[in-house]
Amino acid sequence: MTDAEILQLIQEEKLRPVIKKLYTYYPVVKKHIIGNSGSRQEAEDIFQDSLIVLFTKIRSGNFELSSGLHTYLFGVARLLWLEELRKKNKKISSETIAYNQLAETGIEADIREDSKVKKAQAAIEQLGSKCKQILELFYFKKVSMKEIANDLGFSSEKVAKNQKYRCIEKAKEYLKTN
Amino acid sequence: MNAYTELIDKYLNNELSAEERKNFEEQLKNNLALKNEFDLQTQVIKGAQRMGLKNEVRRSFKKTKLTKTILKTVIAATIAVAVIATGYFVKKQLDKNDNEIRYELNEEGNKSWSEADKMLPSQTIRINPLRDTVIETKGGILFAIEAGTFLNKFGEAEKNPVDIEIKEALTALDIMKAGLSTTSNGQLLETGGMFYLNAREGNENLDIDQEKPIQASVPYNGKRNDMMLFDGKREKDGSINWVNPIQTVRQLTTTDIKQLNFYPPGYLDSLQKWGYNIRDKKFTDSLYYSFICGNMDIALPVAPAASDSIIEEKMRPTKAMKKGYSVEPGVMLSADGKSLFKQNCAVCHSMCDQHLTGPGMKGIADRVPPGRWLFDYIKNNEKLIRKGDVYANKILKENGGPAMPVFEGTLSSNDLNAIVDYIVKGDCYKTDDCEEINPSRIKAIWDKKFDNTFLATTEFEQRLQVIFKTCDDRILNLYVQNLDKNLYVLDSIAADMCSGEQKQAFRDFYKERKGGVRIDSKHMRSLQKYASDKKRIYEKAAFDAMENLMAEENKQNIAAFSERNTHALSESIRQSKVFEEELEMNLDEAYRQLGKLRNPAPPPVSYVSAPVSSAGWKNVDAYVIESTTNRTTLDYTDPQTGKKAMIQYKTATVNVTKQNEYDKVVAYLLPDKLSSFQLMKNKGVRFEENLNELLHYDLVVIGFKGNKLFYSETKTISAQSYTSVLKESTEQEVENRLNTSHAVSAKTDLLKDYKFQVFDQKENIRQKKIAEREKFKMKVYPIVFPCAPQLFWSEGHIIDDSAH
Numbered sequence: 001m002t003d004a005e006i007l008q009l010i011q012e013e014k015l016r017p018v019i020k021k022l023y024t025y026y027p028v029v030k031k032h033i034i035g036n037s038g039s040r041q042e043a044e045d046i047f048q049d050s051l052i053v054l055f056t057k058i059r060s061g062n063f064e065l066s067s068g069l070h071t072y073l074f075g076v077a078r079l080l081w082l083e084e085l086r087k088k089n090k091k092i093s094s095e096t097i098a099y100n101q102l103a104e105t106g107i108e109a110d111i112r113e114d115s116k117v118k119k120a121q122a123a124i125e126q127l128g129s130k131c132k133q134i135l136e137l138f139y140f141k142k143v144s145m146k147e148i149a150n151d152l153g154f155s156s157e158k159v160a161k162n163q164k165y166r167c168i169e170k171a172k173e174y175l176k177t178n
Numbered sequence: 179m180n181a182y183t184e185l186i187d188k189y190l191n192n193e194l195s196a197e198e199r200k201n202f203e204e205q206l207k208n209n210l211a212l213k214n215e216f217d218l219q220t221q222v223i224k225g226a227q228r229m230g231l232k233n234e235v236r237r238s239f240k241k242t243k244l245t246k247t248i249l250k251t252v253i254a255a256t257i258a259v260a261v262i263a264t265g266y267f268v269k270k271q272l273d274k275n276d277n278e279i280r281y282e283l284n285e286e287g288n289k290s291w292s293e294a295d296k297m298l299p300s301q302t303i304r305i306n307p308l309r310d311t312v313i314e315t316k317g318g319i320l321f322a323i324e325a326g327t328f329l330n331k332f333g334e335a336e337k338n339p340v341d342i343e344i345k346e347a348l349t350a351l352d353i354m355k356a357g358l359s360t361t362s363n364g365q366l367l368e369t370g371g372m373f374y375l376n377a378r379e380g381n382e383n384l385d386i387d388q389e390k391p392i393q394a395s396v397p398y399n400g401k402r403n404d405m406m407l408f409d410g411k412r413e414k415d416g417s418i419n420w421v422n423p424i425q426t427v428r429q430l431t432t433t434d435i436k437q438l439n440f441y442p443p444g445y446l447d448s449l450q451k452w453g454y455n456i457r458d459k460k461f462t463d464s465l466y467y468s469f470i471c472g473n474m475d476i477a478l479p480v481a482p483a484a485s486d487s488i489i490e491e492k493m494r495p496t497k498a499m500k501k502g503y504s505v506e507p508g509v510m511l512s513a514d515g516k517s518l519f520k521q522n523c524a525v526c527h528s529m530c531d532q533h534l535t536g537p538g539m540k541g542i543a544d545r546v547p548p549g550r551w552l553f554d555y556i557k558n559n560e561k562l563i564r565k566g567d568v569y570a571n572k573i574l575k576e577n578g579g580p581a582m583p584v585f586e587g588t589l590s591s592n593d594l595n596a597i598v599d600y601i602v603k604g605d606c607y608k609t610d611d612c613e614e615i616n617p618s619r620i621k622a623i624w625d626k627k628f629d630n631t632f633l634a635t636t637e638f639e640q641r642l643q644v645i646f647k648t649c650d651d652r653i654l655n656l657y658v659q660n661l662d663k664n665l666y667v668l669d670s671i672a673a674d675m676c677s678g679e680q681k682q683a684f685r686d687f688y689k690e691r692k693g694g695v696r697i698d699s700k701h702m703r704s705l706q707k708y709a710s711d712k713k714r715i716y717e718k719a720a721f722d723a724m725e726n727l728m729a730e731e732n733k734q735n736i737a738a739f740s741e742r743n744t745h746a747l748s749e750s751i752r753q754s755k756v757f758e759e760e761l762e763m764n765l766d767e768a769y770r771q772l773g774k775l776r777n778p779a780p781p782p783v784s785y786v787s788a789p790v791s792s793a794g795w796k797n798v799d800a801y802v803i804e805s806t807t808n809r810t811t812l813d814y815t816d817p818q819t820g821k822k823a824m825i826q827y828k829t830a831t832v833n834v835t836k837q838n839e840y841d842k843v844v845a846y847l848l849p850d851k852l853s854s855f856q857l858m859k860n861k862g863v864r865f866e867e868n869l870n871e872l873l874h875y876d877l878v879v880i881g882f883k884g885n886k887l888f889y890s891e892t893k894t895i896s897a898q899s900y901t902s903v904l905k906e907s908t909e910q911e912v913e914n915r916l917n918t919s920h921a922v923s924a925k926t927d928l929l930k931d932y933k934f935q936v937f938d939q940k941e942n943i944r945q946k947k948i949a950e951r952e953k954f955k956m957k958v959y960p961i962v963f964p965c966a967p968q969l970f971w972s973e974g975h976i977i978d979d980s981a982h
Contacts, residue, residue, distance in 0.1 A: 015231075019238040028297065048235045052228060074351055120225025121232070132229065139223050140230025165183045171222045172183070172215070 003069045010058045022051060025070055029077045038081060046084065050077040053114045075107045083111070123174040124167075131167035138164065182215040190223065298345040298352070298374070307340045317348040319373055322393040322696065328377050328384040335387070338379050345374040348396070393696075430665065430695050435634035440624045441466055442615070442646040445961050452957075468955065469962045470618040470720030514675070515600025518593050522585065529604065536577060539601045552598050558586040614649040614963045618720060622712035623658055628705060631661045632695045641669070644683045648676045649965035658709050661702045665692040731948065738941045745934045752927055756854040760870060761806045763851065767872055768802050768823040772816050798823065809868040827868035828897030832858060832877060834865065835903045840881040840888070841942065844935055845902075846928060847895075849873040854927040869897050879904060880912060880932065882939040887912055909936055 001021050009018045026047050033043040053076045057063045063072070124135055133152060137143040143151075149160035188194050189202050205212055305311045307328045313321045321344075326335035346352070373396070377384045386392060439446065445466065446456045456462055519529075526536040546552050547569050555562055555570060559582045562570040574581065585594065623633055632638050638657065645653050653672050660668055666688050673684035697705075769776035798814060805812035805825065812825040834843050845858035845865040851873055858865035869875055877895045881888035881904045888904035889912050907915075916928055 015234055016238055019235055023238070048232060051235050052231050055231060056228075071351060114228075117221070117224045117228050120221040121228040122225070123222065124225050124229050135223075135226035136230040136233065139226040140234075161184075165187060168187065168219060168222055169183050171225070172218045175218055175221065 006069060007058055007063070010055055015055070019051065022054075022069075022073065025073055029074070032078065033081050036081065036085070038084070042081075042084065046077055046080050049080055049114070049118075053080075053110055056114060056117075057110050072107065076111060079107055079111055119178075120171070120175060123171045123178070126174060127167055127170055130163070131170070134160065134164050135167055135171075182212055183219065186212075186216050186219045190220070298347055301344045301346070302341055303344075304339050304341050307336045307338075313342065313344070315344050315346050315373070317346045317352075319344075319346055319348070319396050320393075321375070324390040324392075327387050327390040327392060328379075329387050330379065330384060331382065333385075336379050336384055340384060341378050343374075343376045343378070347372045430632050430635040430637055430693055432630055432632070432634040432695055433636065435624060435626065435629050438624075438634065438636065438639045440620050440639070440642055442962050442964065443643045445958075448958070448961055465955075465958065466962065467617050467621055467716070467720065468724075469959070470621070470717055471616050515596035515598075518589070518597050519600050522589070523597065523601075526582070529601070536582060537573070540604060543602045543604075552602070553594055556582075556585055556597060557589075557594055558584045560584055561586075614965055615646055615651055615654055616713070616717070617962065618713045618716040619651065619654055619658075619709075621716045622709045625708075625712070627708055628661075630695065631697055631702075631705065632665055633658070633661070635695065637665055637690075637692050641665070641672075641684075641687060644680050644687075645672075647683075647964060648672075648680045649963070650676060659706055661705060662694065662697050664694040666690065734941075734944065738944075741934070741937060741941075745938075749931075752854050752931075756852055756856065757806065759852045759854075760849075760873075761803060763872060764806050764812065764825050764870070765799065765802050767825055768798055768812060768814065771823040772798065772814075772819065772821050774798075774816075809870075826871040828871065830858075830867060830869050830875075830895055830897045831899045832865040832879065833863075833899065833901045834879055834881065835901065837863065837881075840883050840904075842882040842935070842939060843904075844880050844931075846878040846880075846931075848876040848878060848924045848928065850875070851923070853923045855924045855931070869895070877902070878916070878928070880935065882935070884943065885940075887936075889915065891915065 001017070006018050006021060009015075026043075029047045029050070030040070030043040033046055034040065038046070050073055054063075054069070054073055057072070124132060127135075130152065134148055137148050137151075138145065145160050145164070146157045148154070149157045152160070154160040154163065185202065189199065194202060206216060207213075301315055303313055305313070305323065307323075308325050310325050311323045313323070315321075321342075323342075328336040328340050330336045375392070377386070441462065446462065449462065449465075450456045454461065519527075528538040528540075530538050530540045542552070546555070551562075551567075551569070559570060561584075563574060589597070628634055641657065642654075645657070653675055656672055656675070657668050669684050669688040669690075669692075673681050673688060676684065765776060798816070801814045802812055802823075802825075804810075805827070809827050811827050812823060814823040815821070816823070832845055834840075834845070837843055843860070843865075845860070845867075847856040847858055847867055847869070849856060849870070856867060856875075858867040865879075874894050877892040877900065879890045879902045887907050887909055889907040890902045890904045892900060892902065913929065913932065916932055917925065
């Protein structure tokens with residue numbers, strides 16, 4: 001699978017094969033993070049977040065293939081981990097140089113954007129499981145409200161919709177206060 | 179419930195009618211509350227999508243147990259491609275299901291591999307190990323491999339083709355991708371890149387000859403000077419720990435040698451300060467090289483060129499050693515032979531052929547027995563004499579006098595070796611030879627030929643500035659004779675060879691750990707030879723040029739001296755001639771007025787320079803002589819007849835406009851009845867002369883200013899004040915005028931004198947130029963030779979032009 005093919009698949013929302021393919025890069029990121037005082041869990045998390053940033057970028061249509069997918073992916077992972085280290089206040093002197101190099105590529109902006117969305121995601125994560133299901137099914141999987149009502153056992157599409165609005169409402173409230 | 183939420187959602191899901199939609203968009207622009215809600219809601223939806231994505235990713239992650247096999251297939255494929263591409267035969271049993279890495283043994287000959295081995299593609303190349311080879315990797319690492327570097331298991335140089343396998347990770351990304359750690363014993367490293375290198379013949383790993391290490395040049399654009407090369411040690415967990423750091427050196431980049439400044443410190447600055455155009459390299463060069471000290475003993479083994487640098491001694495025999503005048507082999511000369519000689523030997527021995535208490539050392543290598551003799555003799559000459567050594571006894575007899583002291587016990591072998599080395603190489607210079615950095619040495623190396631050596635680097639330029647300050651030719655030699663070495667090695671030796679500020683400067687250079695410029699030894703030797711040959715040629719040339727110049731100047735000096743002498747002589751004759759004529763005329767007139775007949779015998783010439791000043795009896799002649807000599811009015815009354823004789827002298831003055839601006843002004847009075855001219859007295863601000871009323875004078879004024887001539891003439895002047903404005907003219911024009919427009923009688927002498935004045939002016943200009951040149955060189959001298967006492971140059975070298 002070439003980078004161009006991967007791009008194509010992501011555009012077409014066919015994520016699974018892409019994720020599988022991109023997971024071949026995971027050991028590298030894992031090695032890096034564990035080698036730089038991270039845990040296995042953190043490595044997983046960082047890698048997954050990196051994939052998300054990559055997908056978002058590709059979907060936005062602003063991704064340029066000049067440096068290669070993996071370059072971008074590693075850049076994001078490295079930066080995310082640096083942020084994490086910074087939060088933990090670990091020694092990162094030797095990394096700073098590489099960090100600065102990456103900053104020029106625009107990865108930093110993508111990560112900042114993603115961290116905002118991540119907050120919104122956190123707002124949804126604290127909702128009840130029904131809410132989360134509805135929102136994920138409707139907005140991510142693009143399942144119709146009628147089907148959702150059916151699958152999740154709402155009495156009507158109307159009820160499901162109202163439920164969805166309430167969920168959005170709650171998430172917004174949460175975002176406003178946090 | 180917030181009324182907006184539904185509306186916004188419907189809008190976003192495209193569930194509104196066209197009109198509602200338009201309405202909504204209108205409101206969105208104006209209603210701030212709606213706008214905020216809208217932004218928030220789109221964020222929430224993005225959050226929901228991100229959550230979905232994250233879940234999807236998470237789920238996929240759990241399902242990727244098979245990832246590892248995929249990974250290995252990918253790597254196996256990469257390696258296979260790399261190997262095939264370089265012509266390496268891949269075994270048949272290598273198939274897609276084989277999870278093992280393709281190459282059999284790692285650098286230690288076992289099968290322990292790290293992630294890096296697996297992740298980084300190999301670059302393999304087959305080389306002929308019996309040739310010098312340079313490999314450039316894809317990432318730009320250069321490996322310089324000498325012939326015979328690789329040893330097989332018997333410790334012999336491998337003869338069969340060698341496969342070199344290289345993996346490289348030069349960027350942070352590559353390093354990360356390969357999962358290479360950047361820690362050394364738990365400490366984080368800043369890395370400039372990593373590489374793996376292994377060499378194999380067939381299936382056999384080869385060793386690297388420790389005498390012929392492979393030179394690796396890794397591209398590094400950072401600023402640090404303390405980058406180190408670490409060995410990677412494979413740990414059991416598959417990671418690599420970086421150990422045994424060694425210092426790296428920066429290879430130098432050469433530049434156009436002519437663009438560098440090889441002049442002594444302050445040379446260009448001072449010239450610029452004094453208003454010279456320092457971009458005129460012809461001028462700056464010729465001035466600097468005019469200080470080349472002619473070495474008149476060029477043919478003798480005295481020239482520093484014949485000596486080799488200290489570390490060179492360690493590596494190959496010097497000329498002297500080849501002849502058999504050996505310092506003990508393998509001894510590193512750390513002692514300074516010159517200063518040891520000065521302390522211990524110079525009282526009795528000259529380095530030249532002058533016989534002091536003992537014989538001069540010049541040419542000693544040609545007369546004493548070869549081998550260790552000199553060393554042994556200096557160490558303990560008594561022992562040799564007692565043993566009946568023929569030569570030792572011969573010189574004892576020849577030189578007589580007090581015996582040479584025994585140095586055994588006082589001087590170490592090291593010291594003795596240094597002394598032997600020093601006297602064998604010779605150090606005899608004439609007194610006016612420079613012991614400092616001879617410009618001839620600079621001229622010899624400031625040459626395109628050295629463009630690809632470290633001499634053509636700004637690093638060497640910096641060192642040269644300090645070398646000048648050491649005033650020590652040997653330190654320059656050290657660098658020039660070791661073009662194949664790394665600069666920092668030479669810096670360290672140079673620091674040992676000098677003291678004070680310069681020592682510190684070389685130490686600081688050493689700390690920079692500057693490398694060198696690769697150069698093969700054959701090329702280096704030819705350059706060394708070039709440098710020393712050229713130095714001698716330039717010295718000879720400079721000496722010859724100087725000698726010729728001196729000879730030429732001397733010739734002209736002598737000619738000018740004789741010309742001036744001749745002129746002075748003929749001028750005195752001319753003056754007496756014209757005086758006589760005037761006196762003759764005055765006497766005739768005086769006798770005529772007195773009504774007497776005159777005895778025509780002229781007074782002796784010697785009277786001319788003996789003006790009458792004492793009172794007493796004088797006859798008419800005496801009064802007339804006095805009057806004519808002093809050019810004062812004759813007012814004589816004959817005591818017998820009461821008749822009067824009067825010849826009036828009246829003063830005429832000539833003011834030459836801006837007289838002080840001329841180098842020289844001459845004012846000629848041309849009398850109509852005499853055969854020669856009268857020079858007006860130069861009073862500095864004006865010219866003055868008393869005119870004889872019996873004569874009519876024309877006035878000619880000639881001014882000299884450098885090479886220019888100025889002229890004016892006034893016909894028939896009288897005793898009054900004139901102002902003469904000189905007009906620029908040429909030598910020929912003036913001559914023509916003098917030839918045509920004046921009293922015929924004075925013309926010959928006038929032209930003759932005029933020609934002398936022209937010559938005199940030219941001579942003055944020449945002398946002035948020489949004086950200026952010498953004065954200027956004197957000013958530059960302490961810059962070129964910072965250690966020389968200033969007086970040295972100024973004594974006796976300045977041509978004195980105070981004669982004018």
